[in-house]
Amino acid sequence: MKSFKQELRKQKIHLALIINSTLQDPNFYYLTNVTPENAFMLISSKFSTKIYCSPLESAQLKSKSKIKAFYNLDKKTFEKMIALIRKYRIKKIGMNLSTITVNEFNGIKKRIQKQVKGIKFVDISNLLRKTRAIKTKQEIKLYKKATKITEIIWEKTLKYIKSKRSITEIQVKEFMEKEMNNLNLTSSFPTIVASGKNSSIPHYVPQKKKLSKGFCVIDFGINYKGYCTDITRTIYLGKPSQKEIDLYKLIFDTKNYAASLIKPNQFSATISKKTRKFLGEYDKYFTHGLGHGIGLEIHELPNLKVTAKEKFQPNMIFTIEPGIYIKNKLGIRLEDDYLLTNKSIIQLTKAPKNLAVINR
Numbered sequence: 001m002k003s004f005k006q007e008l009r010k011q012k013i014h015l016a017l018i019i020n021s022t023l024q025d026p027n028f029y030y031l032t033n034v035t036p037e038n039a040f041m042l043i044s045s046k047f048s049t050k051i052y053c054s055p056l057e058s059a060q061l062k063s064k065s066k067i068k069a070f071y072n073l074d075k076k077t078f079e080k081m082i083a084l085i086r087k088y089r090i091k092k093i094g095m096n097l098s099t100i101t102v103n104e105f106n107g108i109k110k111r112i113q114k115q116v117k118g119i120k121f122v123d124i125s126n127l128l129r130k131t132r133a134i135k136t137k138q139e140i141k142l143y144k145k146a147t148k149i150t151e152i153i154w155e156k157t158l159k160y161i162k163s164k165r166s167i168t169e170i171q172v173k174e175f176m177e178k179e180m181n182n183l184n185l186t187s188s189f190p191t192i193v194a195s196g197k198n199s200s201i202p203h204y205v206p207q208k209k210k211l212s213k214g215f216c217v218i219d220f221g222i223n224y225k226g227y228c229t230d231i232t233r234t235i236y237l238g239k240p241s242q243k244e245i246d247l248y249k250l251i252f253d254t255k256n257y258a259a260s261l262i263k264p265n266q267f268s269a270t271i272s273k274k275t276r277k278f279l280g281e282y283d284k285y286f287t288h289g290l291g292h293g294i295g296l297e298i299h300e301l302p303n304l305k306v307t308a309k310e311k312f313q314p315n316m317i318f319t320i321e322p323g324i325y326i327k328n329k330l331g332i333r334l335e336d337d338y339l340l341t342n343k344s345i346i347q348l349t350k351a352p353k354n355l356a357v358i359n360r
Protein backbone atom coordinates (compact mmCIF):
# COMPACT_ATOMS: atom_id res chain seq x y z
CA MET A 1 0.00 0.00 0.00
CA LYS A 2 2.82 2.35 0.92
CA SER A 3 4.75 1.96 -2.33
CA PHE A 4 1.55 2.00 -4.36
CA LYS A 5 0.55 5.32 -2.79
CA GLN A 6 4.03 6.70 -3.50
CA GLU A 7 3.65 5.79 -7.16
CA LEU A 8 0.21 7.41 -7.29
CA ARG A 9 1.66 10.62 -5.88
CA LYS A 10 4.53 10.57 -8.37
CA GLN A 11 2.12 10.27 -11.26
CA LYS A 12 -0.23 12.90 -9.80
CA ILE A 13 -3.12 10.47 -9.61
CA HIS A 14 -5.24 11.77 -6.74
CA LEU A 15 -7.48 8.76 -6.38
CA ALA A 16 -7.33 5.08 -7.24
CA LEU A 17 -10.55 3.17 -7.63
CA ILE A 18 -10.04 -0.58 -7.16
CA ILE A 19 -13.06 -2.69 -8.01
CA ASN A 20 -14.17 -6.29 -7.50
CA SER A 21 -17.25 -6.83 -9.60
CA THR A 22 -17.77 -9.00 -12.69
CA LEU A 23 -14.01 -9.51 -12.66
CA GLN A 24 -11.94 -9.83 -9.51
CA ASP A 25 -8.90 -7.62 -9.19
CA PRO A 26 -5.99 -9.45 -7.47
CA ASN A 27 -4.81 -6.03 -6.33
CA PHE A 28 -7.78 -5.85 -4.00
CA TYR A 29 -6.30 -8.72 -2.04
CA TYR A 30 -2.77 -7.39 -2.47
CA LEU A 31 -3.68 -4.08 -0.86
CA THR A 32 -6.12 -5.28 1.80
CA ASN A 33 -5.61 -9.01 2.44
CA VAL A 34 -9.27 -9.66 1.76
CA THR A 35 -11.36 -10.45 -1.31
CA PRO A 36 -14.92 -9.20 -1.02
CA GLU A 37 -16.99 -10.45 -3.94
CA ASN A 38 -18.59 -7.17 -4.82
CA ALA A 39 -16.77 -4.12 -3.60
CA PHE A 40 -14.84 -1.06 -4.37
CA MET A 41 -12.01 0.68 -2.64
CA LEU A 42 -10.89 4.29 -2.68
CA ILE A 43 -7.19 4.92 -2.22
CA SER A 44 -5.77 8.40 -2.05
CA SER A 45 -2.83 10.18 -0.49
CA LYS A 46 -5.36 12.76 0.71
CA PHE A 47 -7.49 10.55 2.93
CA SER A 48 -7.39 7.07 4.51
CA THR A 49 -8.38 4.07 2.43
CA LYS A 50 -12.07 3.21 2.32
CA ILE A 51 -13.73 -0.06 1.34
CA TYR A 52 -17.36 -0.28 0.27
CA CYS A 53 -18.87 -3.77 0.28
CA SER A 54 -21.92 -5.74 1.29
CA PRO A 55 -22.69 -5.59 5.04
CA LEU A 56 -23.00 -9.39 4.86
CA GLU A 57 -19.29 -9.60 4.16
CA SER A 58 -17.77 -6.64 5.96
CA ALA A 59 -17.88 -7.91 9.57
CA GLN A 60 -15.84 -11.00 8.75
CA LEU A 61 -13.46 -9.22 6.38
CA LYS A 62 -12.75 -6.33 8.72
CA SER A 63 -11.07 -8.64 11.24
CA LYS A 64 -8.72 -9.99 8.54
CA SER A 65 -7.78 -6.71 6.90
CA LYS A 66 -5.40 -3.94 7.84
CA ILE A 67 -7.97 -1.54 6.44
CA LYS A 68 -10.55 -0.72 9.08
CA ALA A 69 -12.78 1.70 7.20
CA PHE A 70 -15.51 -0.54 5.81
CA TYR A 71 -18.76 1.01 4.58
CA ASN A 72 -21.91 -0.47 3.15
CA LEU A 73 -22.14 -0.63 -0.60
CA ASP A 74 -25.57 0.83 -1.31
CA LYS A 75 -27.45 3.48 -3.25
CA LYS A 76 -25.73 6.28 -1.34
CA THR A 77 -22.19 5.07 -2.08
CA PHE A 78 -21.93 6.89 -5.37
CA GLU A 79 -23.02 10.21 -3.87
CA LYS A 80 -20.51 9.76 -1.03
CA MET A 81 -17.74 9.18 -3.53
CA ILE A 82 -18.70 12.30 -5.50
CA ALA A 83 -18.62 14.27 -2.23
CA LEU A 84 -15.08 13.04 -1.53
CA ILE A 85 -13.95 13.86 -5.07
CA ARG A 86 -15.25 17.42 -4.64
CA LYS A 87 -13.96 17.88 -1.11
CA TYR A 88 -10.40 16.84 -1.99
CA ARG A 89 -10.43 18.49 -5.42
CA ILE A 90 -9.60 15.26 -7.21
CA LYS A 91 -8.77 15.79 -10.89
CA LYS A 92 -7.39 12.44 -11.94
CA ILE A 93 -8.70 8.97 -11.12
CA GLY A 94 -6.70 5.80 -11.71
CA MET A 95 -8.42 2.52 -12.50
CA ASN A 96 -7.12 -0.95 -13.34
CA LEU A 97 -8.40 -1.41 -16.87
CA SER A 98 -7.14 -5.00 -16.95
CA THR A 99 -9.75 -6.20 -14.48
CA ILE A 100 -12.90 -4.31 -15.34
CA THR A 101 -15.34 -4.86 -18.19
CA VAL A 102 -15.59 -2.15 -20.88
CA ASN A 103 -19.22 -1.57 -19.94
CA GLU A 104 -18.47 -1.13 -16.26
CA PHE A 105 -15.61 1.26 -16.92
CA ASN A 106 -17.60 3.38 -19.38
CA GLY A 107 -20.55 3.45 -16.97
CA ILE A 108 -18.52 4.64 -13.99
CA LYS A 109 -16.59 7.16 -16.04
CA LYS A 110 -19.73 8.65 -17.56
CA ARG A 111 -21.52 8.88 -14.20
CA ILE A 112 -18.59 10.62 -12.50
CA GLN A 113 -17.85 12.97 -15.40
CA LYS A 114 -21.47 14.04 -15.40
CA GLN A 115 -21.10 15.21 -11.79
CA VAL A 116 -17.52 16.51 -11.87
CA LYS A 117 -16.59 18.45 -14.98
CA GLY A 118 -13.14 17.88 -16.47
CA ILE A 119 -12.17 14.92 -14.32
CA LYS A 120 -9.72 12.55 -16.03
CA PHE A 121 -9.35 8.77 -15.93
CA VAL A 122 -6.07 6.92 -16.38
CA ASP A 123 -5.15 3.25 -16.53
CA ILE A 124 -3.07 2.10 -13.56
CA SER A 125 -2.78 -1.58 -14.51
CA ASN A 126 0.91 -1.25 -15.28
CA LEU A 127 1.62 0.79 -12.19
CA LEU A 128 0.04 -1.96 -10.10
CA ARG A 129 1.96 -4.65 -11.96
CA LYS A 130 5.22 -2.82 -11.35
CA THR A 131 4.46 -2.39 -7.67
CA ARG A 132 3.61 -6.06 -7.29
CA ALA A 133 6.76 -7.18 -9.11
CA ILE A 134 8.86 -6.08 -6.14
CA LYS A 135 8.03 -8.48 -3.35
CA THR A 136 7.82 -7.43 0.29
CA LYS A 137 9.68 -9.22 3.12
CA GLN A 138 6.45 -10.93 4.05
CA GLU A 139 5.86 -12.15 0.50
CA ILE A 140 9.41 -13.46 0.25
CA LYS A 141 9.01 -15.40 3.50
CA LEU A 142 5.79 -16.85 2.18
CA TYR A 143 7.46 -17.89 -1.09
CA LYS A 144 10.22 -19.72 0.74
CA LYS A 145 7.57 -21.86 2.40
CA ALA A 146 5.45 -22.24 -0.75
CA THR A 147 8.36 -23.44 -2.88
CA LYS A 148 9.36 -25.98 -0.22
CA ILE A 149 5.87 -27.45 -0.25
CA THR A 150 5.92 -27.52 -4.06
CA GLU A 151 9.11 -29.59 -4.02
CA ILE A 152 7.67 -31.99 -1.44
CA ILE A 153 4.67 -32.57 -3.71
CA TRP A 154 7.04 -33.27 -6.59
CA GLU A 155 9.06 -35.80 -4.54
CA LYS A 156 5.85 -37.63 -3.63
CA THR A 157 4.74 -37.60 -7.26
CA LEU A 158 7.99 -39.09 -8.48
CA LYS A 159 7.73 -41.88 -5.90
CA TYR A 160 4.14 -42.49 -6.92
CA ILE A 161 5.01 -42.81 -10.62
CA LYS A 162 7.89 -45.15 -9.79
CA SER A 163 5.63 -47.33 -7.66
CA LYS A 164 3.07 -47.93 -10.43
CA ARG A 165 3.69 -50.35 -13.25
CA SER A 166 1.22 -48.62 -15.50
CA ILE A 167 -0.45 -45.28 -15.01
CA THR A 168 -2.24 -42.62 -17.08
CA GLU A 169 -1.38 -38.93 -17.46
CA ILE A 170 -4.69 -38.03 -15.81
CA GLN A 171 -3.91 -40.30 -12.84
CA VAL A 172 -0.65 -38.47 -12.25
CA LYS A 173 -2.44 -35.11 -12.39
CA GLU A 174 -5.14 -36.38 -10.02
CA PHE A 175 -2.58 -37.71 -7.57
CA MET A 176 -0.84 -34.33 -7.48
CA GLU A 177 -4.04 -32.42 -6.97
CA LYS A 178 -5.09 -34.80 -4.20
CA GLU A 179 -1.77 -34.18 -2.47
CA MET A 180 -2.43 -30.44 -2.71
CA ASN A 181 -5.97 -30.84 -1.38
CA ASN A 182 -4.65 -32.85 1.58
CA LEU A 183 -2.67 -29.75 2.53
CA ASN A 184 -5.67 -27.51 1.94
CA LEU A 185 -4.07 -26.12 -1.20
CA THR A 186 -5.12 -25.89 -4.81
CA SER A 187 -3.10 -25.89 -8.01
CA SER A 188 -2.08 -22.49 -9.34
CA PHE A 189 -2.98 -23.55 -12.92
CA PRO A 190 -4.07 -26.82 -14.60
CA THR A 191 -1.29 -29.37 -14.04
CA ILE A 192 0.47 -30.54 -17.21
CA VAL A 193 1.53 -34.18 -17.55
CA ALA A 194 2.81 -34.81 -21.08
CA SER A 195 4.45 -38.14 -21.84
CA GLY A 196 6.25 -39.52 -24.87
CA LYS A 197 5.53 -37.59 -28.07
CA ASN A 198 3.08 -35.38 -26.18
CA SER A 199 5.98 -33.83 -24.30
CA SER A 200 6.67 -31.85 -27.48
CA ILE A 201 3.47 -29.83 -26.85
CA PRO A 202 4.36 -27.17 -24.23
CA HIS A 203 0.78 -26.57 -22.97
CA TYR A 204 -0.49 -30.11 -23.42
CA VAL A 205 -3.64 -31.18 -21.56
CA PRO A 206 -3.19 -34.59 -19.86
CA GLN A 207 -5.26 -37.46 -21.28
CA LYS A 208 -6.60 -40.81 -20.07
CA LYS A 209 -3.64 -42.38 -21.75
CA LYS A 210 -0.88 -44.52 -20.26
CA LEU A 211 2.47 -42.81 -19.77
CA SER A 212 4.49 -43.77 -22.83
CA LYS A 213 8.19 -44.39 -22.99
CA GLY A 214 10.44 -41.42 -23.43
CA PHE A 215 10.50 -38.00 -21.80
CA CYS A 216 7.61 -36.96 -19.58
CA VAL A 217 7.15 -33.26 -18.81
CA ILE A 218 5.29 -32.35 -15.62
CA ASP A 219 4.53 -28.67 -15.09
CA PHE A 220 2.61 -27.61 -12.01
CA GLY A 221 2.36 -25.22 -9.11
CA ILE A 222 0.45 -24.57 -5.95
CA ASN A 223 -1.53 -21.65 -4.69
CA TYR A 224 -0.28 -20.92 -1.18
CA LYS A 225 -2.11 -18.15 0.67
CA GLY A 226 -2.94 -16.57 -2.66
CA TYR A 227 0.57 -16.86 -4.12
CA CYS A 228 1.43 -19.06 -7.10
CA THR A 229 4.43 -21.31 -7.51
CA ASP A 230 5.33 -22.80 -10.88
CA ILE A 231 7.89 -25.54 -11.56
CA THR A 232 8.51 -28.09 -14.32
CA ARG A 233 10.27 -31.42 -14.04
CA THR A 234 11.18 -33.73 -16.91
CA ILE A 235 11.69 -37.42 -16.25
CA TYR A 236 12.32 -40.38 -18.54
CA LEU A 237 10.46 -43.68 -18.80
CA GLY A 238 12.47 -46.53 -20.28
CA LYS A 239 16.10 -46.33 -21.23
CA PRO A 240 17.34 -42.95 -22.55
CA SER A 241 19.96 -42.78 -25.28
CA GLN A 242 23.18 -40.84 -24.68
CA LYS A 243 21.82 -38.12 -26.99
CA GLU A 244 18.69 -37.81 -24.82
CA ILE A 245 20.76 -37.62 -21.65
CA ASP A 246 22.85 -34.88 -23.29
CA LEU A 247 19.76 -32.92 -24.30
CA TYR A 248 18.50 -32.98 -20.72
CA LYS A 249 21.88 -31.74 -19.56
CA LEU A 250 21.77 -28.96 -22.15
CA ILE A 251 18.46 -27.68 -20.73
CA PHE A 252 19.76 -27.99 -17.17
CA ASP A 253 22.88 -26.02 -18.09
CA THR A 254 20.83 -23.44 -20.00
CA LYS A 255 18.73 -22.74 -16.93
CA ASN A 256 21.82 -22.34 -14.76
CA TYR A 257 23.46 -20.16 -17.40
CA ALA A 258 20.44 -17.82 -17.52
CA ALA A 259 20.37 -17.61 -13.71
CA SER A 260 24.08 -16.79 -13.60
CA LEU A 261 23.51 -13.77 -15.87
CA ILE A 262 20.69 -12.19 -13.88
CA LYS A 263 21.70 -9.27 -11.70
CA PRO A 264 19.92 -6.11 -10.56
CA ASN A 265 19.67 -3.50 -13.34
CA GLN A 266 20.27 -6.02 -16.14
CA PHE A 267 17.80 -5.79 -18.99
CA SER A 268 15.57 -8.85 -19.10
CA ALA A 269 15.73 -8.92 -22.92
CA THR A 270 19.54 -9.15 -22.87
CA ILE A 271 19.39 -12.23 -20.62
CA SER A 272 16.91 -13.92 -22.96
CA LYS A 273 19.01 -13.16 -26.04
CA LYS A 274 22.21 -14.49 -24.47
CA THR A 275 20.44 -17.59 -23.18
CA ARG A 276 19.06 -18.33 -26.64
CA LYS A 277 22.58 -18.11 -28.04
CA PHE A 278 23.72 -20.58 -25.41
CA LEU A 279 21.22 -23.11 -26.84
CA GLY A 280 22.97 -22.88 -30.21
CA GLU A 281 21.32 -24.98 -32.91
CA TYR A 282 18.54 -25.92 -30.45
CA ASP A 283 17.35 -22.33 -30.12
CA LYS A 284 14.80 -22.94 -32.88
CA TYR A 285 13.16 -25.65 -30.74
CA PHE A 286 12.76 -23.28 -27.78
CA THR A 287 9.34 -21.94 -28.68
CA HIS A 288 8.32 -19.88 -25.65
CA GLY A 289 9.61 -17.22 -23.29
CA LEU A 290 12.44 -17.85 -20.84
CA GLY A 291 10.30 -17.21 -17.77
CA HIS A 292 7.99 -14.86 -15.93
CA GLY A 293 7.33 -13.21 -12.62
CA ILE A 294 5.06 -15.05 -10.19
CA GLY A 295 2.89 -13.72 -7.41
CA LEU A 296 -0.83 -13.47 -6.82
CA GLU A 297 -1.11 -14.25 -10.53
CA ILE A 298 0.72 -17.03 -12.33
CA HIS A 299 2.16 -14.59 -14.89
CA GLU A 300 3.42 -11.30 -13.51
CA LEU A 301 6.25 -8.91 -14.18
CA PRO A 302 9.07 -9.28 -14.97
CA ASN A 303 8.67 -10.84 -18.41
CA LEU A 304 11.67 -12.92 -19.36
CA LYS A 305 11.63 -12.73 -23.13
CA VAL A 306 13.54 -11.08 -25.94
CA THR A 307 10.93 -8.33 -26.35
CA ALA A 308 10.71 -7.44 -22.63
CA LYS A 309 11.36 -3.81 -21.74
CA GLU A 310 11.99 -4.17 -18.03
CA LYS A 311 15.14 -4.49 -15.96
CA PHE A 312 15.68 -6.90 -13.12
CA GLN A 313 15.35 -5.39 -9.68
CA PRO A 314 16.03 -6.70 -6.18
CA ASN A 315 13.17 -8.64 -4.54
CA MET A 316 11.67 -9.86 -7.79
CA ILE A 317 10.50 -13.48 -7.80
CA PHE A 318 10.29 -15.23 -11.17
CA THR A 319 10.66 -18.52 -13.01
CA ILE A 320 13.34 -19.57 -15.46
CA GLU A 321 12.05 -22.26 -17.79
CA PRO A 322 14.08 -23.18 -20.85
CA GLY A 323 12.74 -26.03 -22.97
CA ILE A 324 13.06 -27.68 -26.34
CA TYR A 325 10.25 -29.26 -28.31
CA ILE A 326 10.86 -31.45 -31.32
CA LYS A 327 7.54 -32.09 -33.00
CA ASN A 328 6.18 -35.63 -32.71
CA LYS A 329 9.38 -36.67 -30.99
CA LEU A 330 10.18 -35.20 -27.63
CA GLY A 331 10.01 -32.29 -25.27
CA ILE A 332 12.20 -31.30 -22.33
CA ARG A 333 11.52 -28.39 -19.99
CA LEU A 334 12.95 -27.48 -16.62
CA GLU A 335 11.51 -24.66 -14.59
CA ASP A 336 12.56 -23.32 -11.22
CA ASP A 337 11.51 -20.37 -9.09
CA TYR A 338 14.11 -17.74 -8.22
CA LEU A 339 14.44 -14.73 -5.96
CA LEU A 340 16.77 -11.89 -6.89
CA THR A 341 18.25 -10.00 -3.96
CA ASN A 342 20.45 -6.90 -4.21
CA LYS A 343 23.49 -9.19 -3.99
CA SER A 344 22.66 -12.46 -5.69
CA ILE A 345 20.12 -14.77 -7.21
CA ILE A 346 18.60 -17.37 -4.90
CA GLN A 347 17.21 -20.55 -6.37
CA LEU A 348 14.05 -21.36 -4.41
CA THR A 349 13.43 -24.73 -6.10
CA LYS A 350 16.02 -27.08 -7.57
CA ALA A 351 15.50 -29.21 -10.63
CA PRO A 352 17.72 -32.32 -10.40
CA LYS A 353 21.00 -32.23 -12.28
CA ASN A 354 20.62 -35.81 -13.48
CA LEU A 355 17.71 -37.02 -15.53
CA ALA A 356 15.40 -39.15 -13.36
CA VAL A 357 14.99 -42.46 -15.19
CA ILE A 358 12.15 -44.88 -14.46
CA ASN A 359 12.74 -48.35 -15.82
CA ARG A 360 9.87 -49.66 -17.86
Ligand SMILES: [Mn+2]
Nearest residue numbers: 230319321335
Ligand atom coordinates in the same frame (compact mmCIF):
# COMPACT_ATOMS: atom_id res chain seq x y z
MN1 LIG B 1 5.84 -21.06 -15.94
